[in-house]
Amino acid sequence: MVMIMKAVILAGGFGTRLRPLSSTRPKPMIPVLGKPNLQYILEALEKIKEIDEIILSVHYMRGEIREFIDEKMPDYPKNIRFVNDPMPLETGGALKNVEKYVSEDFLVIYGDVFTNFNYEELIKAHEQNDGLITVAVTKVYDPERFGVLETDESGKVIHFEEKPRRPKTNLVDAGIYVVNKKVLEEIPAGKEVYFEREVLPKFVARGEVYAYRMPKQYYWVDLGTPEDFFYAHQIALDEMARENGYFFIKETAEVPEDVEIQGPVYIDDGVKIGHGVKIKAYTYIGPNSIIEDKAYLRRSILLGSDIIKERAELKDAILGEGVVVGRNVIIKENAVVGDYAKIKDNLVIYGAKILPWKKVEEYEAYIKIKLDPTKVRPGQYPDRCPLGLPECIYKKFKAIAGEKPPCDECIENQWLF
Numbered sequence: 001m002v003m004i005m006k007a008v009i010l011a012g013g014f015g016t017r018l019r020p021l022s023s024t025r026p027k028p029m030i031p032v033l034g035k036p037n038l039q040y041i042l043e044a045l046e047k048i049k050e051i052d053e054i055i056l057s058v059h060y061m062r063g064e065i066r067e068f069i070d071e072k073m074p075d076y077p078k079n080i081r082f083v084n085d086p087m088p089l090e091t092g093g094a095l096k097n098v099e100k101y102v103s104e105d106f107l108v109i110y111g112d113v114f115t116n117f118n119y120e121e122l123i124k125a126h127e128q129n130d131g132l133i134t135v136a137v138t139k140v141y142d143p144e145r146f147g148v149l150e151t152d153e154s155g156k157v158i159h160f161e162e163k164p165r166r167p168k169t170n171l172v173d174a175g176i177y178v179v180n181k182k183v184l185e186e187i188p189a190g191k192e193v194y195f196e197r198e199v200l201p202k203f204v205a206r207g208e209v210y211a212y213r214m215p216k217q218y219y220w221v222d223l224g225t226p227e228d229f230f231y232a233h234q235i236a237l238d239e240m241a242r243e244n245g246y247f248f249i250k251e252t253a254e255v256p257e258d259v260e261i262q263g264p265v266y267i268d269d270g271v272k273i274g275h276g277v278k279i280k281a282y283t284y285i286g287p288n289s290i291i292e293d294k295a296y297l298r299r300s301i302l303l304g305s306d307i308i309k310e311r312a313e314l315k316d317a318i319l320g321e322g323v324v325v326g327r328n329v330i331i332k333e334n335a336v337v338g339d340y341a342k343i344k345d346n347l348v349i350y351g352a353k354i355l356p357w358k359k360v361e362e363y364e365a366y367i368k369i370k371l372d373p374t375k376v377r378p379g380q381y382p383d384r385c386p387l388g389l390p391e392c393i394y395k396k397f398k399a400i401a402g403e404k405p406p407c408d409e410c411i412e413n414q415w416l417f
Helices: 037-046 062-072 090-097 119-128 181-186 195-205 226-244 391-400
Strands: 005-011 051-058 079-084 105-110 113-115 133-139 147-151 157-162 171-180 209-213 220-222 247-249 265-267 283-285 296-298 301-304 313-315 317-321 330-332 335-337 348-350
Touching: 005 037, 005 090, 037 051, 037 062, 037 113, 051 062, 051 090, 062 079, 090 195, 105 119, 113 171, 119 133, 119 171, 119 209, 133 147, 133 195, 157 195, 157 209, 171 181, 181 195, 195 209, 220 226, 226 247, 226 265, 226 301, 226 317, 283 296, 313 317, 317 330, 330 335
Parallel strands: 005 051, 005 105, 051 079, 133 209, 247 265, 265 283, 283 301, 296 313, 301 317, 313 330, 317 335, 330 348
Antiparallel strands: 105 171, 113 220, 133 171, 147 157, 147 171
């Protein structure tokens, strides 16, 4: 007998670390290869016979999500119910808020998880153990960013710690769970509660949480930061290269013969590319973008309707929708440009985060400095920029930092234009 259950997608977060991309779209709507992550999740849930209804827990920019479902997925075969959090309730509070709509056991998926995991495997694993929570787990290189678990031979979770300073394993909580409704009885209503920090450890201590290791053939990315966004595109482009060849150009795109392409590269619908353009590996060019003559793109993501003018260079850059990049502009070092920003000709932008609709006409960097007292020695400040920044930007840094320019060992720099 098939166990029928609901699937809850937590889609209410602000996506703070993904700004400025998340300044103009909700976090689950962040697109990978032009398709919102929420759509990937819904398409995967469509195939699972155990799921009869999807509950979308929403808060931030919920109208955008509802509009997307109504316009882009009107024929979705399963019922989608929207449940609005009246205030930010965090992951635990948001689950409590859907309590009256869920089944005895229900599937939970964080809306920022990009994966090809088969959720049916987790449901079956939950049926076979006697726990109240079964958590999907995966191995990562940087476990200190996540919830780290230890399990015994039966798969029972014997220790869990959220974002530990010294992780004991590299096995982490993947943000995908099957949860028994009894768990919700212990979460207070209408309050901010973190499921990972406050709820999960309590049930781990009681021996009621089991882990299911995601098999190696599945990829998994937490779309939390621009670096994660790059990584998700890298995985998606590698998958595309395996299936469709080294690069993929939609039929309606215009790509002259003299354009140099080094895949994997994806060029979407309506893109117009000029002569002498070079497009290097891990680049995605979104719909209706225009790339003018002799531009250069490498490991860059353009969400769509962008204009890249002559001889501009993009290296390790993310551009939101409708961005205009002037002639001879260089954008590099994991720079992120918000929707509809305009960058004037002849500027060089390193690692900046540029707000949506901003017009960048000169170097006007603001810096946020976090000093590490163990590494900073009074009076030791380099004369030249250790980050290799152009002199004009470095002078601006020095003025902002009170004539104490930062060094690469003691700052976390985040410029915001």
